[in-house]
Amino acid sequence: MGHTVTLAGQGWCFETEAPATVLEAAERAGIRLPSSCRNGTCRTCICQASSGTVHYKIEWPGLSADEKREGYILPCVAIADTDLTIDSPAAGKLPAPRRTDV
Numbered sequence: 001m002g003h004t005v006t007l008a009g010q011g012w013c014f015e016t017e018a019p020a021t022v023l024e025a026a027e028r029a030g031i032r033l034p035s036s037c038r039n040g041t042c043r044t045c046i047c048q049a050s051s052g053t054v055h056y057k058i059e060w061p062g063l064s065a066d067e068k069r070e071g072y073i074l075p076c077v078a079i080a081d082t083d084l085t086i087d088s089p090a091a092g093k094l095p096a097p098r099r100t101d102v
Contacts, residue, residue, distance in 0.1 A: 003080040007031070008050060008087045021057065022075035022084070032092045033075055040077035045088075049073050052084030 002017035005025065014029030016022055023045060026033050036044040040061040049071045061074050073086065 003052075003083045005052075005080060005084045005086060007091050008085050009089055010091055012091070016080050018079050019057070020079070022054070022073070022078045022080060022086070025080075026075065026091075030093060033088050034090045035076050038076045040074050043074065045074055045076045046072055047075060047086050047088040050085045050087065053081045054078040054084065055081055 002015045004013055005016055005022060006013045012031055014025055014031055016025030020028075023033055023035055023038070033047070034044050036042045040056070040058050043062050046063075046067075054073050056074070056077050057079055058077050061077050063072055063074060075086070075088075
């Protein structure tokens, strides 16, 4: 079953379904979230979820217990368990693909 992720500041929504991470689903929807390592260690993608829950595809994501309690998630390794609302101020739209058949 899929879930809807809403970017609070931008009002954009996209669908996600396990086993895709929140980051992978955003990219498929044409939304760029900050990212670098894609394995939960660099924290470039860290954002705060104001509603919803996730689980992680790795055992020890790079978040402290306090950060988890405050709703911070790492979209690069987070899989949505419910609909989510997240705040990622640096999110943007991915550029449209270039035509190569011209």
